[in-house]
Amino acid sequence: MTEYNLEDKIKLLKQIKPDNEWKKSTRAFLLSECQSADLEQNTEQARNRFWIPMRLFRFRPAMAAALVIIFTITGCAYGLNISKRSLPGDMFWNVKVSLEKAQVTFSSLEGKVKLETEFAGKRLEELKIVSSEEKPEAVAQAVENFKIYINEAKEGLENLEKEGPGKVKQETYAAMTTAITTTEVEYELWRQDLIGEIEAKIIETQEKLGEIEDEDKLEVLNILIKEAEALLEEGKLGDDGKLVEALEKILEVERMID
Amino acid sequence: MIYVINRVEEAMNKGEEKRLVREVQAGSQESFGRLYDTYIDSIYRFIYLKTSSKEDAQDLTSQAFLRVWETLAEFPEAKPREKKIRNFRAFLYQIARNLVIDYWRERGQKGDVLGRVADIAETAGVIEDESQNLEEKLKLASDIAQVKKALDKIKGDSKDVIIWYYLDELSIGEIARILGKSRGAVRVMVHRGLKEARKWLK
Numbered sequence: 001m002t003e004y005n006l007e008d009k010i011k012l013l014k015q016i017k018p019d020n021e022w023k024k025s026t027r028a029f030l031l032s033e034c035q036s037a038d039l040e041q042n043t044e045q046a047r048n049r050f051w052i053p054m055r056l057f058r059f060r061p062a063m064a065a066a067l068v069i070i071f072t073i074t075g076c077a078y079g080l081n082i083s084k085r086s087l088p089g090d091m092f093w094n095v096k097v098s099l100e101k102a103q104v105t106f107s108s109l110e111g112k113v114k115l116e117t118e119f120a121g122k123r124l125e126e127l128k129i130v131s132s133e134e135k136p137e138a139v140a141q142a143v144e145n146f147k148i149y150i151n152e153a154k155e156g157l158e159n160l161e162k163e164g165p166g167k168v169k170q171e172t173y174a175a176m177t178t179a180i181t182t183t184e185v186e187y188e189l190w191r192q193d194l195i196g197e198i199e200a201k202i203i204e205t206q207e208k209l210g211e212i213e214d215e216d217k218l219e220v221l222n223i224l225i226k227e228a229e230a231l232l233e234e235g236k237l238g239d240d241g242k243l244v245e246a247l248e249k250i251l252e253v254e255r256m257i258d
Numbered sequence: 259m260i261y262v263i264n265r266v267e268e269a270m271n272k273g274e275e276k277r278l279v280r281e282v283q284a285g286s287q288e289s290f291g292r293l294y295d296t297y298i299d300s301i302y303r304f305i306y307l308k309t310s311s312k313e314d315a316q317d318l319t320s321q322a323f324l325r326v327w328e329t330l331a332e333f334p335e336a337k338p339r340e341k342k343i344r345n346f347r348a349f350l351y352q353i354a355r356n357l358v359i360d361y362w363r364e365r366g367q368k369g370d371v372l373g374r375v376a377d378i379a380e381t382a383g384v385i386e387d388e389s390q391n392l393e394e395k396l397k398l399a400s401d402i403a404q405v406k407k408a409l410d411k412i413k414g415d416s417k418d419v420i421i422w423y424y425l426d427e428l429s430i431g432e433i434a435r436i437l438g439k440s441r442g443a444v445r446v447m448v449h450r451g452l453k454e455a456r457k458w459l460k
Contacts, residue, residue, distance in 0.1 A: 006456050009405050010424045015385045015398060018302040018316065026320050027294055034287045034327055217442075220449045256442030 087126050088145075089138035097145060109160055110168050110176075116153035117179045120146050124187055131194055136248035143240050146187065153180050194243060198232050201250045208257050217256070224253045279346050282330045290330075293346070294323055300426045301354050307409065307421055308358045312384055318361060322354045329353075347428065348435040355418065355436065408458035416451035423448050 086092040100119050104112050123146035130138035157176055160168050205225060212218045228249040235243030275296075281289035301322055306315035330343075343349050385399060409417055415437055422428040422436070434444045 006452060006459065007424055009401070009459060010409070010420065010455065012398070012402050012405055013303070013307065013409070013421075013425055015402060016303045016306055017299050017384070018319070019312075019384075022316055023298055026316070026323075027291060027298075030294065030320065030323050030327065031287050031291055033324060034290055214446070216450050216453070217446050220442075220445045223449075224445070252441065255440075256445070 087138065088130055088141040089135055093141075109156060109163075110172070113153050113156040113160065113176050114179075116149045116156065117176065117183060120149035120153060120183050121179075121186075123149060124183065124190065127187075127190060131190070131197075131247075134247075134251055136244050136251065139247065140241070140244045143244065147240075150180065150183060150187070191240070191243070194247065195232065195236060198228070198235075198243070198246050198250055201254065202228055202232070205250065205253045205257060212257070221253055221256060224249055224256075228253065275346055279330065279343055282327070285331070290327055293326075297347070297350055298323075301350065303425065304351065304418075304421055305354055305358060306384060307406065308418075309361060310406075310410070314361065318354070318357045322350070322357055325353050325357070326350060345432055345435055348432045351422065351426075351428070351432075352436050405459065408455050411458045412451050412454045416447045416454065419444060419447045420451040420455065 086096055100115070104115050104119075107115055123142050127139060127142040127146065130142060153176075157173075157180065160173065160176075202225060205221070209218060209221060209225075212221065228246050231242045231246035231249060235241075235246055275293075278286075278289040278293055282293065298319070302315055302319045305318045305322070306312065309315050309318065326349075385395060385402065409420065412420060419433055419437075422433050423430070428436075430441050430444050430448075434441045437444065439447075
C-alpha cells in the first residue's frame, strides 16, 4: 500500500461525525450552562487587575497604528529608538515598518522612490542578521517586506520616467536606478549565500545520519532531508518562500539529530 | 511567496481565534458558541475513535466543552503572564485527551479499546452523509470500520498522533505541545503510527 493510499484510507475516518440533533441540543445545553455560571464577579476582578495588559503591546495592527500616531505626534524619541533597532520577529519591528510606511505616504513621488529603496536596503541588512541567527519566520517576514519595497521603488521609478523629462534631474534618476540595482544585486548575493548554507547543512546532516541507531528516527530524518532538498531545488528556481521553507526544514533535522 | 501568504492567513485565523477566546474569558456566550461550532465535529470524532462508543463519545464531548467554559471563566483570576492559552486548539485537545484517559482508567483498561470493536452497523450510525444510498453508506461504513480496527491496534500515543495529524490536521508543533514532547519525537511517532497502521491494513 502506498503512502498516499494509506493516508486516503485514514482520512475516510473524517466521515465520522456527531449526530446533528445531538449537536444542536448540546450547544443549547452548554450555552444555558454558561448563562448560569457566575461570571460577573470574574469579569469585575479581571477589570480591576488588568492595568496595563502586556498583551496589548504585542503587535496587533490597531495597536501598531496607534503607536505610529503617538510617536509621530509626540516625536517620542524613546519609542523611535527602540523600534529602529528592532529586527523582524521583535515586538516593535512592525511598528518600525508602520512608521516607514507613514514616511513614504507623506513623500513626493521622487521621495517615495528614495525612501523605498532605502528601506529595502534596511530590510536586507536585517535579513542578513536574522538568517545568520537561523530564524526562518523572521527571514520570511523580512523577505516579504523587502520585495514589497523594492517592487514599489521600481514602479515609482517607472512612473517618474512616464511623467517625462524635466520632472526629475537626469543625475538623480540615474542615481536612483543605480541604488535600486545595487540593492537587488546585494539581495541576490544574500540569496546565493543562503542557498549555499542550506546545501552545506544538508550535507552535514546526511553525514551525521550514520550515528543514528533508531531506525524509525532515521527514516523520518531521511524523509525530511529529501523534502528539504526538493524545497531547495524549487527555491533555486526563484521561489524564495520555498528557500525559507527549506531552511526551516533542515534546521528541524539538525535539532532532531542533536 | 505562497509560504508567507499561508503563514499570514494562518496568523489571521489564529488571531481571530485568540479574539474569540478573550471574549469567552470576558463572558461571551456567542463567542463560546462559535468555538463550539468550529471544533465540535473534530473533538467528537477524536473521542469516538478512542472509545468506540457513540453514547460515551457524546457524553465526554459535552464534558470537554463544559470544562473549556469553566476553565476559561477561571482565567481572569490568573495574574498576567500566568496561565495564558497560547494555542486554544491544543488546549482543547488536551482536555479531550485527559477525559478519555480518565474514562479508561475508571474502566480499568489501558485505552486500547480491547474487546470493543465497532461493527459495521454501529459505524454506519456515526456517518453523517445523507447524500448516499444505503448500499453506498454500508460500503463506506465497512471501509471505515476496517480502518478504525487498524487504528485501534496502534499502541499508545501514536494513535492519538495519527488522528490529530491526518484527520484533524494539527501541526507537529501543536501535537508536541499537547503531549509535552519535542517536535522531532512527534515526527517519529507519526512515522511509527503509520507503519503500524499499514501493517494492519494490508
